[in-house]
Amino acid sequence: MASPSDPHGSDFSAAELEFLAEDETIEIVPNMRMDPLDMTCGVFGPFHPQIATQVPMWLAVALKKRGKCTIRPPEWMSVEKLTQVLEAERDSQKSFQPLPFHYVETSRLLFDHARDDIPDIYMVRSLIEDIKDVRFHKIGSGLEVISQRTAALKLENLTAMEVNIVRPFVVRALQTFYKLDNPEITQESDTRANRRFPAANHGPKRPLKRKQTFGFELYTSLSGGPEIHELLTIDTRRTDNRYLFQVWLGFKVVGPALPERSGPLGLGWLDPA
Amino acid sequence: MSQYYDLDDIIAEDELVPAVFQVAANGVGLFDSSDETNKVEQGSRVELPFWLARELHLRQAVSISLPPCFNQKTRDELAADAAHVDLKNRCPYFYELGCKLFSLAGDKSIAFLLLAAFQTRYKEVLIKAQTAALAVAPKFLTILTKEEMKLYEAGQSSMAAFKKWRMGGPRFQKASVLGRKRRPSD
Numbered sequence: 001m002a003s004p005s006d007p008h009g010s011d012f013s014a015a016e017l018e019f020l021a022e023d024e025t026i027e028i029v030p031n032m033r034m035d036p037l038d039m040t041c042g043v044f045g046p047f048h049p050q051i052a053t054q055v056p057m058w059l060a061v062a063l064k065k066r067g068k069c070t071i072r073p074p075e076w077m078s079v080e081k082l083t084q085v086l087e088a089e090r091d092s093q094k095s096f097q098p099l100p101f102h103y104v105e106t107s108r109l110l111f112d113h114a115r116d117d118i119p120d121i122y123m124v125r126s127l128i129e130d131i132k133d134v135r136f137h138k139i140g141s142g143l144e145v146i147s148q149r150t151a152a153l154k155l156e157n158l159t160a161m162e163v164n165i166v167r168p169f170v171v172r173a174l175q176t177f178y179k180l181d182n183p184e185i186t187q188e189s190d191t192r193a194n195r196r197f198p199a200a201n202h203g204p205k206r207p208l209k210r211k212q213t214f215g216f217e218l219y220t221s222l223s224g225g226p227e228i229h230e231l232l233t234i235d236t237r238r239t240d241n242r243y244l245f246q247v248w249l250g251f252k253v254v255g256p257a258l259p260e261r262s263g264p265l266g267l268g269w270l271d272p273a
Numbered sequence: 274m275s276q277y278y279d280l281d282d283i284i285a286e287d288e289l290v291p292a293v294f295q296v297a298a299n300g301v302g303l304f305d306s307s308d309e310t311n312k313v314e315q316g317s318r319v320e321l322p323f324w325l326a327r328e329l330h331l332r333q334a335v336s337i338s339l340p341p342c343f344n345q346k347t348r349d350e351l352a353a354d355a356a357h358v359d360l361k362n363r364c365p366y367f368y369e370l371g372c373k374l375f376s377l378a379g380d381k382s383i384a385f386l387l388l389a390a391f392q393t394r395y396k397e398v399l400i401k402a403q404t405a406a407l408a409v410a411p412k413f414l415t416i417l418t419k420e421e422m423k424l425y426e427a428g429q430s431s432m433a434a435f436k437k438w439r440m441g442g443p444r445f446q447k448a449s450v451l452g453r454k455r456r457p458s459d
Contacts, residue, residue: 013434014434014437014438014439015438108439140399140403140404144396146395164435165431165435166431168427168428168430169402169424169427169428169431171427172423172424173395173399176391176395176424177395179368180384180388180391181388
């Protein structure tokens, strides 16, 4: 889908992610009367003054620019909610708080175009900045645990922008570790590993060892090296208005090992509907 | 297996490897510049680029020994504090060459050395790539090998791209042919 606009950078540029984020719906209160808009991506409206309705972000921004509506900031973007999230984020060193998948982009869009519609905008903005910094720090310390035995990283509750930023680094690091992990060494440490997990290495299925660290579940293959394939899968489900995201980022292990739960291979985005 | 078209892979094979001729060879006097007979004697020590040394080694014409970047001194330094060893100065293709030598020389300790070194240095690269401002970086960057440099750049550039996006700037760029008659938008 995305053409790598920058060969050394992320597979998506930040602007491309912003574009994707504009498909998220948001509530607006129009101040004009208009018939429903029948579009390929859905029917939006009808628009009546003072009656709230759900529209995609790009439409909300377009209407807002023309002064045709006010945007209602999403529920999570209130000072109380964000304070809670920030505290929880600081408290737990091992996990990430669930946030909207595009929270960085959404907040940026709203700060740019709908400053007057967000109550306590300075507070909200600094809270979001703080949350982002805390999460980035956690990601950084989480990535320190990558070693030559790491086949894939499972990143739970990580959002689009965060995954996008670490992707080039993580993929390259895993590739290098894979390259340096010679078959000879592998055999040697396999015998070591098999002593600890005697039943682990038979049959075509390579079992993966699970380790919960820093919100990353590390899937560590016990034998053999993974074939190098970048794999990013986003498993999206919606439960009571909340998104559940699982982002896979790592290698496809040749053979039937890794992705029993991995969904589509390769780069792709699932519509969160 | 390495990539055939990978430039770094090709350049890595240019690294010099000490070798000893097992047979006398005619017409290759340039390896041994002291000689006027345009001939290399049996048992003479020369430094050959890896790609040549490998081929000759496979034909059992030379025997290869490890280049200085894998000597005991470097190993000791790596064992002491791998993160601050100037590997770039010793061999910018430390890991690539190490992997190639490993399969050729069959010295198992190299593989462990490479892994252990990268394991330690990886963390340093990670921290620097995520946090360091560009002003701090240069001193640290001079000790990185090619491989680590690429890793650092991968982390650094995506972080920089994100920061640039967040700072804003012109959100839309107008094509030069457009906009002459239009009023500037907000």
